[in-house]
Amino acid sequence: xxxxxxxxxxxxxxxxxxxxxxxxxxxxxxxxxxxxxxxxxxxxxxxxxxxxxxxxxxxxxxxxxxxxxxxxxxxxxxxxxxxxxxxxxxxxxxxxxxxxxxxxxxxxxxxxxxxxxxxxxxxxxxxxxxxxxxxxxxxxxxxxxxxxxxxxxxxxxxxxxxxxxxxxxxxxxxxxxxxxxxxxxxxxxxxxxxxxxxxxx
Amino acid sequence: xxxxxxxxxxxxxxxxxxxxxxxxxxxxxxxxxxxxxxxxxxxxxxxxxxxxxxxxxxxxxxxxxxxxxxxxxxxxxxxxxxxxxxxxxxxxxxxxxxxxxxxxxxxxxxxxxxxxxxxxxxxxxxxxxxxxxxxxxxxxxxxxxxxxxxxxxxx
Numbered sequence: 001x002x003x004x005x006x007x008x009x010x011x012x013x014x015x016x017x018x019x020x021x022x023x024x025x026x027x028x029x030x031x032x033x034x035x036x037x038x039x040x041x042x043x044x045x046x047x048x049x050x051x052x053x054x055x056x057x058x059x060x061x062x063x064x065x066x067x068x069x070x071x072x073x074x075x076x077x078x079x080x081x082x083x084x085x086x087x088x089x090x091x092x093x094x095x096x097x098x099x100x101x102x103x104x105x106x107x108x109x110x111x112x113x114x115x116x117x118x119x120x121x122x123x124x125x126x127x128x129x130x131x132x133x134x135x136x137x138x139x140x141x142x143x144x145x146x147x148x149x150x151x152x153x154x155x156x157x158x159x160x161x162x163x164x165x166x167x168x169x170x171x172x173x174x175x176x177x178x179x180x181x182x183x184x185x186x187x188x189x190x191x192x193x194x195x196x197x198x199x200x201x
Numbered sequence: 202x203x204x205x206x207x208x209x210x211x212x213x214x215x216x217x218x219x220x221x222x223x224x225x226x227x228x229x230x231x232x233x234x235x236x237x238x239x240x241x242x243x244x245x246x247x248x249x250x251x252x253x254x255x256x257x258x259x260x261x262x263x264x265x266x267x268x269x270x271x272x273x274x275x276x277x278x279x280x281x282x283x284x285x286x287x288x289x290x291x292x293x294x295x296x297x298x299x300x301x302x303x304x305x306x307x308x309x310x311x312x313x314x315x316x317x318x319x320x321x322x323x324x325x326x327x328x329x330x331x332x333x334x335x336x337x338x339x340x341x342x343x344x345x346x347x348x349x350x351x352x353x354x355x356x
């Protein structure tokens with residue numbers, strides 16, 4: 001009997017841990033409504049014809065995220081028309097880092113001609129749901145009858161510096177495979193990035 | 202004569218301090234194994250990471266507070282290897298960093314992030330407290346007090 005309690009307790013605690021760690025591969029994504037740089041609200045459900053999404057947690061200030069800005073734009077240019085639009089979310093708190101403000105996001109989106117939404121996530125609600133921990137941090141989703149399923153979590157490629165002779169384009173590969181009705185061969189990768197600047201207090 | 206020795210010694214220490222050595226994870230493992238009862242506080246940082254740079258003085262305070270104890274603070278930069286001469290060494294010199302500074306010499310982020318800690322997302326700052334018996338990894342920023350407490354409560 002004691003053991004049963006112990007097992008029950010372990011199950012509950014492991015569930016609690018899993019909850020706080022955000023989405024895993026195969027999880028269903030809860031839709032959101034976040035304010036875009038044009039002040040309009042954006043939800044995944046807005047994209048009626050999408051087959052999936054490239055959700056990118058990125059920001060104004062992180063040097064790694066900045067290094068990937070053009071690659072994020074290129075992903076949207078290549079894949080939005082194929083049914084996989086980029087949806088960028090800034091997970092950082094402007095109270096913690098003033099340069100992460102909504103106005104600075106608007107300025108960046110304008111300067112770099114973002115062709116995709118760049119969303120504000122006040123209080124980190126969506127960031128925590130996803131379990132994003134850094135910028136850049138990418139989640140590729142596929143739209144299914146059951147909802148939007150997480151198919152890939154990680155980095156855009158393994159070439160932050162732009163000098164890797166063995167470059168692998170993880171996100172591109174994942175989408176090619178999804179488009180062909182397959183699951184991504186590599187569904188999770190890791191790379192160095194900037195920690196999320198959480199709201200203080 | 203004594204003063205001469207002291208001057209020589211401080212010159213040597215100064216030149217050692219100004220260095221940033223390349224470090225592989227194998228090197229690091231060897232260092233930990235040879236450290237016997239030494240606890241290593243290994244901070245992963247980069248010159249481009251502002252919260253990392255902001256917390257470096259806390260590691261210096263920890264180092265100073267533990268000079269007579271078997272505690273070593275190692276600052277392992279994750280800057281690109283190509284930035285060693287232009288960024289990392291000048292940064293270490295300019296900020297007069299006394300702890301040992303390294304630049305991680307591993308080609309594959311995938312592999313080294315997992316090897317340092319399976320749960321690490323790759324976000325920095327991150328810090329590893331490790332000795333022969335205990336290994337604790339934290340993906341977070343540390344205050345001076347938190348560093349002190351974490352070291353004290355390491356079991």
